[in-house]
Amino acid sequence: MSATAAKAESIPFKIAQAETTTETQDAAPAGDAHGTTAPAGELHTETGVAHGEEHGSGVFPPFDSSTFASQLLWLAITFGIFYLIMSKVIVPRIGSILETRHDRIAQDLDEASRLKSEADDAISTYEKELADARSKGNAIANEAREAAKAKAEAERQKIEESLNGKIAAAETRIAGIKDKALADVGAIAEETASAVVEQLLGSKTTKAEISAAVKAAGK
Amino acid sequence: MANDPTHQFLVNKIVPIEIGGIDFSFTNASLFMVASAAVASGFLYLTTSQRGIIPSRMQSVSEMSYEFIASMLREGAGSSGMKFFPMVFSLFMFILTANLLGMMPYFFTVTSQIIVTFALALFVIGTVVLYGFYKHGFGFLKLFVPHGVPGALLPLVVTIEIISFLSRPISLSVRLFANMLAGHITLKVFAGFVASLGALGALGVGGAILPLIMTVALTGLEFLVAFLQAYVFAVLTCMYLNDAIHPGSH
Numbered sequence: 001m002s003a004t005a006a007k008a009e010s011i012p013f014k015i016a017q018a019e020t021t022t023e024t025q026d027a028a029p030a031g032d033a034h035g036t037t038a039p040a041g042e043l044h045t046e047t048g049v050a051h052g053e054e055h056g057s058g059v060f061p062p063f064d065s066s067t068f069a070s071q072l073l074w075l076a077i078t079f080g081i082f083y084l085i086m087s088k089v090i091v092p093r094i095g096s097i098l099e100t101r102h103d104r105i106a107q108d109l110d111e112a113s114r115l116k117s118e119a120d121d122a123i124s125t126y127e128k129e130l131a132d133a134r135s136k137g138n139a140i141a142n143e144a145r146e147a148a149k150a151k152a153e154a155e156r157q158k159i160e161e162s163l164n165g166k167i168a169a170a171e172t173r174i175a176g177i178k179d180k181a182l183a184d185v186g187a188i189a190e191e192t193a194s195a196v197v198e199q200l201l202g203s204k205t206t207k208a209e210i211s212a213a214v215k216a217a218g219k
Numbered sequence: 220m221a222n223d224p225t226h227q228f229l230v231n232k233i234v235p236i237e238i239g240g241i242d243f244s245f246t247n248a249s250l251f252m253v254a255s256a257a258v259a260s261g262f263l264y265l266t267t268s269q270r271g272i273i274p275s276r277m278q279s280v281s282e283m284s285y286e287f288i289a290s291m292l293r294e295g296a297g298s299s300g301m302k303f304f305p306m307v308f309s310l311f312m313f314i315l316t317a318n319l320l321g322m323m324p325y326f327f328t329v330t331s332q333i334i335v336t337f338a339l340a341l342f343v344i345g346t347v348v349l350y351g352f353y354k355h356g357f358g359f360l361k362l363f364v365p366h367g368v369p370g371a372l373l374p375l376v377v378t379i380e381i382i383s384f385l386s387r388p389i390s391l392s393v394r395l396f397a398n399m400l401a402g403h404i405t406l407k408v409f410a411g412f413v414a415s416l417g418a419l420g421a422l423g424v425g426g427a428i429l430p431l432i433m434t435v436a437l438t439g440l441e442f443l444v445a446f447l448q449a450y451v452f453a454v455l456t457c458m459y460l461n462d463a464i465h466p467g468s469h
Contacts, residue, residue: 060225060228061225061226061228061229061230062228062331062332062333062334062396062400063333064230066242067230067242067246067248067332067334068334069241069242069243070230070236070242070243070244070245070246070248070249071230071246071248071249071332071334071335071338072334072338073243074243074245074246074248074249074252074253075252075329075335075338075339076338078249078252078253078255078256079252079256079309079313079339079342081256082255082256082259082260082309082312082313083305083306083309085256085260085264086260086263086305086308086309086312087305087306087309089260089264090260090263090264090267090308091285091304091305091308093267093270094263094267094281094282094285095285096270097267097270097271097274097278097282098282098285098286100270100272101272104272
């Protein structure tokens with residue numbers, strides 16, 4: 001029983017193997033035992049593929065014209081709706097976002113340039129005032145210097161004048177004293193001479209003789 | 220079947236709807252269109268709800284994407300092109316979100332369906348043609364007659380211009396579609412290598428490191444591609460709109 005069953009099973013297997021060998025001998029003539037079994041597997045998958053393509057009416061799926069109508073309809077519906085969403089909602093929205101940003105940037109730049117010009121104005125006023133103050137300060141300093149100089153000059157003049165007066169007074173006084181002294185010199189000389197003569201000669205000389213002699217000696 | 224790299228692009232019905240014998244089912248593709256629109260508009264709405272003069276981080280992401288598209292459109296189509304800003308912005312955000320959502324595991328990539336990218340490209344070209352004729356009448360056809368071309372060459376040049384104009388919706392849609400498709404297939408294939416090599420035992424696990432590194436690198440690349448393709452789509456939209464606004468300028 002079991003032997004016949006095994007035989008019955010082996011016969012279709014042999015037939016199947018024979019079929020595959022005859023089929024594959026065209027494709028792979030130099031096939032050994034292993035080589036024939038592998039293409040047999042391939043053949044099975046190929047028949048499987050054939051089955052699958054029957055499912056899609058037997059043509060390469062993208063060229064299966066039976067699906068074209070449905071694809072066209074659904075493409076028209078989906079792309080149409082997508083186009084409407086894009087043109088009515090998305091494009092205006094992103095456009096307005098970009099425009100708002102652009103405006104905002106332009107506005108900020110304007111504001112920045114306005115502030116910058118204000119700052120520049122402030123700097124130039126500041127510098128102008130600084131220059132004014134400096135020149136004013138210089139003028140005041142010059143004036144003060146001039147005034148001080150004039151005052152000093154005047155003082156000097158005054159002091160010089162008073163000194164000159166004092167010098168002149170002193171000189172006249174000195175001249176007076178000198179004159180007086182010179183005038184006294186004759187009397188002293190006469191006195192001294194009369195005293196000297198008296199001592200030397202032991203006799204008195206007249207005053208007239210002595211003054212004549214002093215005068216002669218003074219010449 | 221799990222390793223089938225095209226399985227991820229299968230459109231499965233979630234809610235079957237049929238109108239007049241035509242299948243308008245709500246599918247996983249529809250679900251991720253809704254998700255892309257919802258995620259993109261939700262993000263933009265919520266991040267800008269503060270309307271901050273000084274933006275928060277997320278708000279500045281929204282503003283950056285706005286200004287990114289605005290400067291792209293202004294450079295591409297001049298200041299008169301700004302009336303198309305909602306359109307270009309919607310296209311960019313929708314495609315970008317759909318691409319990025321598609322990068323999540325198990326998520327469906329809306330832009331990997333040629334019909335979706337083709338519809339978006341036709342929307343752009345349709346806008347260009349309609350606005351061009353509305354604004355310039357038949358003067359819009361000057362677009363096909365470049366300046367300074369000798370008379371003898373004119374028929375040839377005009378033919379080339381018309382062909383290049385007609386190929387625009389195709390190139391615009393196929394570029395986006397093929398980039399997303401190829402990227403996702405490549406990722407799936409390399410990730411599949413990791414799984415199938417890992418099942419082969421110790422040696423296989425060692426060998427699986429290479430495709431794993433590749434998958435990680437490709438994931439990074441795909442995020443770049445997801446952004447880049449949305450960018451390229453938006454840039455080309457700007458250029459085509461420029462043709463509608465200034466038809467005789469090139």
